Amino acid sequence: LQPPYPHPYRFLLNHPDKCRGRTPFLVLLVVTSPADLAARDAVRRTWGNESAVPGLDVLRLFLLGVHPVFGQELRPLLLEEDELHRDLLQQDFLDTYNNLTLKTLMGLEWVSRFCANASYVMKADHDVFLNLEFLAGLLRPPRSNFLTGYVYRHTGPLRNRAYKWFVPREVYPNDTYPPYCGGPGYVLSGDLALRVFAAAQTLPLINMEDAFVGICLHALGVAVTDPPPGAFTMYRLEYERCRFRRLVMVHHYGPRELLRVWPHFSQGRDECP
Template identity: 40%
Template sequence: TAEPPAKQQRSPVKANFTWKRSVVRHDIVYPYDYIINEPDKCKDKKPFLVLLIPTGAAEVSARNAIRETWGNETLIPGVTIVRLFFLGFPVPLAESLQWPLKEESAVHHDIIQKDFLDTYKNLTIKTMMAMEWLADHCPDADYAMKIDTDMFLNSEKLVKSLLNPDMPTRQNYFTGYLFVGQKPHRDKSSKWYIPEDAFTGDEYPPFCSGTGYVFSVDVVRKILDASRFLIPIYLEDVYIGLCLYNANLSITKPPDSLFHSYYVNYNACGYRNLITSHSYGPEDIIRTWANFQNKKVLC
């Protein structure tokens, strides 16, 4: 394997960190196979925005709510949007979940599944699976957004105000709810615990909340290339920040607090000026979206 560049050798992530599988070569960190795929999703079109949405097999209601609301591919006239849900194999290993998932896929053609176990500790695998799919099957898209299922997304604000289809596509662009100066949790009881043999530094590089971040698609290959020299940690948002750091890419701070990794009290006029809000169940998404569409024009 080729030696990593000098800056990558200085990475605070130890190369001998033990992950879910034994990794012999860093360029085969994710040796998983597709169970369900949509390789032609971007065929004969150049998406302006691809929504990459991690999900679990049981989250049928959430997926349906998103399809009806902010994930509607025909929401913005003249703008090509592609919606995709990414997941692993359901835990426990239940065919009762797998067969309905295949039927759902046959109807909507928006599900991508690989054969890793779909657990919290494997969220990094799920995110990198989405990055790999984008690089392999939709490299000509302009932008992508990784966003969780429990989010409210003001898709129109994102597309028209932040990304702007009438402007040239940004290069090396990555933005979201920014964390700077975050320190690793060393308490073993913490949900975000990271042992020192996984990350030796006292402070993480800047990273964006995994609840929702946006990037130009040219960044994807650079993230994947950087990941070849990093054994993944399970905190996927921190890990993506490490990949950006090792790729010498900076995160752009979004204007006007557009992204929120927490719940923002709803009112239609206030939501006109944000892109994301957190902690939304499927019924909340549908109800809030309907109200927002009806009242935003009155602001």
Template identity: 40%
Template sequence: MGGEETVSGGGTDLKRVCAKDLCCYKIPLFRSWFQGLIVLCLLVFVSSLGFSDSALSWSENLHRHFYGVFNQSRQMNAPAYRVHPKHKAILDEINKNAESSGEHPGGLQYHQAYPRNYQFVMDNAEVCKNNTPFLVLMVPVEPENVAARDAIRQTWGKDTVVQDKVVLTLFMLGLREGGDVEGLRQENEQHHDLIQSNFMDTYLNLTIKTMVIMDWLATRCPTAAYAMKVDSDMFLNIDNLVIMLKTPGIPKMNYLTGMLMWNRPVVRSKNSKWYVPEELYPDSRYPTYTLGMGYVFSNDLPAKFVEVSKAIKPFNIEDAYIGMCIKKLGLSPTSPPNPSQFRAYNSKYNRCEFSKIITYILGSSEQLKNYWADYKKPGPHC
């Protein structure tokens, strides 16, 4: 070939020697080019990390890439603020519209926990229109946890009139991959107490779940006087709660009460289920908040929480996030008239003790049913 004949001297001799095995020079040449390319890529990669806008170290970037901002224990391997695949397009469209309109340059910075970004796929909007409730109990629960819902329906969520006041008990659910859609539909047709939104129902999404509860109260049930977010593993003495809310002097607006948490440190251990990274919450301590097992609030607050949440970066500790919301509003939680009524754990069941409290955390749905059956037996409690 013409190109080959232009090579002279040692080069021509080498070509002749290698004529039977071209690999003798092509492979080393290929290897050298390939190694050089790898080195070049590594240099570009390291340089880009070193001069990135975020000025993160190489290890921090790697940590973010592989673990995400919520690096939990091995049992908590779901990414934070998971978005259902069918819902991602909606969020993308919201971001696109917000950016193009100039309303939120760069998109919705804190869109993950803002409840208006999600839609209700199952609703019971009419329940507050038929009877204006004095109190609405909103119970966040996993879609598959039918046992917890049934236990509550048989115990403290059974009565719709308590101390001559209308009380509603409703369950807030998100989505689960492979969830029993038909089973939930039938359950709701029977009880008319399920509300489901299209966020992914995970522990790390509890802030979303709580804010969706607030949005439902603000838009579907604004005429209620009070509401309570109460966990599904609770013993709730509903009579004592209504008596407390009927006490003269209890505020009808800007009221949030429960077991108050003062000066609580932010957990930075990545092995803890309560871990919060500094980039989501930089302060070392939370503002005063009410423990998430069960807190009560006047029903003017949900709309205010939803609005102010636009300006508060979400993190995965939902009760502390509500504490941030009320602080941003220039308000603060109020200690209940009798703080000893809001209890977390008990060592053992005592009929007299349970007649005095409002909340206790329990171990199972069966425990709730057993305790309730004994508590409701005729005769004096003490």
């Protein structure tokens, strides 16, 4: 996380005109690493397909930094992929776990600069199952100062260096975080996405991306909204169509599993009570 944010990270891949002439209901920001080609391909063919839900205007973008070892080698492959799909956003920070906060802020920067009229913004990891149709039903009518996902309350930073979630006291001195939504998937109203990005310019950055968004909300005086019970599932559930129809997100679904279950899920919309 050095140098500290805000820092003028440059876009290496960008699509500033993607939102011109349209008002997306949902901007879908999917977190991947540069080498995650199979994961991006699976998302495009399943829940990230912009036309998967009839009548829902979705704009999908993948967020990536620079591979810490093979940045130069991957560059031509990413250019070719982006030429084909026009959906990659990349800035020139290193793509590491501790820089996930920078990656999310890149997505919010893009929305702030190029798609400020979107109704909602969703940040999602690539290894989730998403049901955008059910989500859209929860988000209507559009509202302001709204964020929902799996809500964590009364949690604090892990001080043991053995954990990948380790946060040293000099980075975040408090013993607890404000309430926040779990990183695998959460949704913000478009106006709040802009406010969170603005607040991030004024606050000390921490390496826990989801908790940092909660810190921004706290600074803005905005509370998180609880979703319907179980709608955002942070652990893996075995696929079952009617059960998944009543969920927004299930964590830990890799590319092969997504491609295996999606054709079954996307059929038979009327078969579930």
